[in-house]
Amino acid sequence: MRNVYLIFRRDYLGYVKAWGFWLSLAAVPLFLVIGASFGYFAATSSPVRYFAVVEPARIYADAIESEFQRRSAAAAEEAQALAEQMNIPLAEAEGQLAEATGSRKYYEVPAPARTLEDLRPWLTGERLVNGPDGEKPLFAVFILSEDGSQLEYWSGDVNVDTLQRTAEIAMRDLSRRSALTASGLNPDFLKQADDAAVKVPAFRLTATQAGESGAEVTMADRAPTLVSAALAYFLWLMIFSIIQYLLMGTIEERSNKIFDTLLTSVQLPQLLAGKMLAVFAVTSTMMLSWSLFAVGGSIISASQVPGMGDMIAPFLAAATDPMLILPGLVSFVLGYILYGALFMALGSLCDTIQEAQTLLSPMMILLMLPMFAIFVAFQDPGSPIVDIASWFPLFTPFLLILRMPHDPPMWEVLAQMGMMLAVTLVVVWGATKVYRAGAVHGAGIGELGGMLKRAVGIKPKAV
Known part of the structure; x- marks a missing residue:
């Protein structure tokens, strides 16, 4: 056993004395901390952006605004459900709920002009518009086409498509609600149908005492x-x-x-x-x-x-x-x-x-x-x-x-x-x-x- 120990000690110390070993040891937690911190700061430091909607009436602008409000409400419900699951008193969860509902990054502002060429100075940052977060350039603008078949999205940054995807979801929801209304149904008919659907909770079957067949599945399961x-x-x-x-x-x-x-x-x-x-x-x-x-x-x-x-x-x-x-x-x-x-x-x-x-x-x-x-x-x-x-x-x-x-x-x-x-x-x-x-x-x-x-x-x- 002594010879095995001597070989073990020689090789082990040879590895751990090397700088590469300690760099490898510190790299994983360091990258995890940096990655988590970068993701957190990227999410929290994302700038507030303004957009405008050019249309004869406020039909599409209101639809986009309703979609943002729906997302904020859904985030608040998820935060509250998580607080209940973690046994956090509601008073202590108020800060998390406020953060969930106050993390909105896009706000609509009145369109300073009606055509794309006239809006160009605001989209390029040459001129600023006033909004909830002070004066900023226009990040994007939606312009309804002449035949009303397209809500054109114009922006100088094509890589950030969150606003565009939100508008697409809002347009689909608006189309469904309009179709329901035209059919004589309540615009919230589908939502009411979803709410009335039979719930399917998960239960774990366990070998318990007579009269006890199991319990609802939790994280412990x-x-x-x-x-x-x-x-x-x-x-x-x-x-x-x-x-x-x-x-x-x-x-x-x-x-x-x-x-x-x-x-x-x-x-x-x-x-x-x-x-x-x-x-x-x-x-x-x-x-x-x-x-x-x-x-x-x-x-x-x-x-x-x-x-x-x-x-x-x-x-x-x-x-x-x-x-x-x-x-x-x-x-x-x-x-x-x-x-x-x-x-x-x-x-x-x-x-x-x-x-x-x-x-x-x-x-x-x-x-x-x-x-x-x-x-x-x-x-x-x-x-x-x-x-x-x-x-x-x-x-x-x-x-x-x-x-x-x-x-x-x-x-x-x-x-x-x-x-x-x-x-x-x-x-x-x-x-x-x-x-x-x-x-x-x-x-x-x-x-x-x-x-x-x-x-x-x-x-x-x-x-």
Whole structure:
């Protein structure tokens, strides 16, 4: 064990002392904070814009104004529903409701002219119009065509189309209301019909006491599935992260003949175990740091945002459920060893970075296949294809985690964990042979086929 520890310490400290490791460690939370801050400031700092509508009457202008008011009312209702779901008293939610209803960025102003040519100075900013946010240029103008079939949208900025899309929705709503009125129906007929529709709430069937069949679905019911998906993706991300460390480290030591020196002091299994533990510790350090960042952010959010703690609680309960954590840990360990042994064995056959790059493409494809399986399992965990794919060793570590919230048969869970253990032992045995041939005896990629044939008992043809 001492030799394994020495190899582990040597490799681990070699990785974490590098500046690149700390830059990679800080990059993810830094980019998350920058991205979230940029999105928030982009949304809140968006300027107020003015538009005008040129038409004989205020039919279309009123329709656009009604659509903006409808959106503000819908945003207020959503904010109030969220406040109720988070158990926030209405008095504390007033600020959020005010923000939801006061985030409007487009206001109609009287048209200072009636033709496009006459309106050009206001659209180009040469002249300003007065509005709710002071004097500003006209951002856009709607001009009704002579035949009344088009409400032309004119603006100097064609990339911002929010106002145009809002007007299109308003025109469709206006057309429907006009058609209903012409048919002798109430203009709000469709809305009343929608409000009168039979509601379809979701309930979770549970094995409870007599007279209790279940309860309405809440976030606590969905949390285990979301947590299991996060764990599966976490495992995939960890495995994805080890490729660079295993390939680059193995190539460097092979090219510098470091293996010859190391193997004079330790046995090959001890060398492999130490290296695998070192890379696992490096990736675990990164993942743990990111997890602490997420937990810290959650704690701050729970202390600053009323009701946030109630939303986080179901996820914490799911993350500490032994029925999810124990299979998750087994899948984590065996999945890491399985993929790590494969990548280390292949890396031992490369002499240069160029040779390693030829292996990256098949490795990426190999890693993308589990990601596709994770996506399918998250969308429909009861799909037969998921049940079949979970018996494929490369998919089992990920899919077993995803299936746990849906109570798979215990015999399947135990059988798949046993299969993972057996396959991992076989892969480690084969990887040790390949690693010895590559790192110790200098075998290359071209000799991999011959090694595989000898491993299964096929003698190569005599030349």
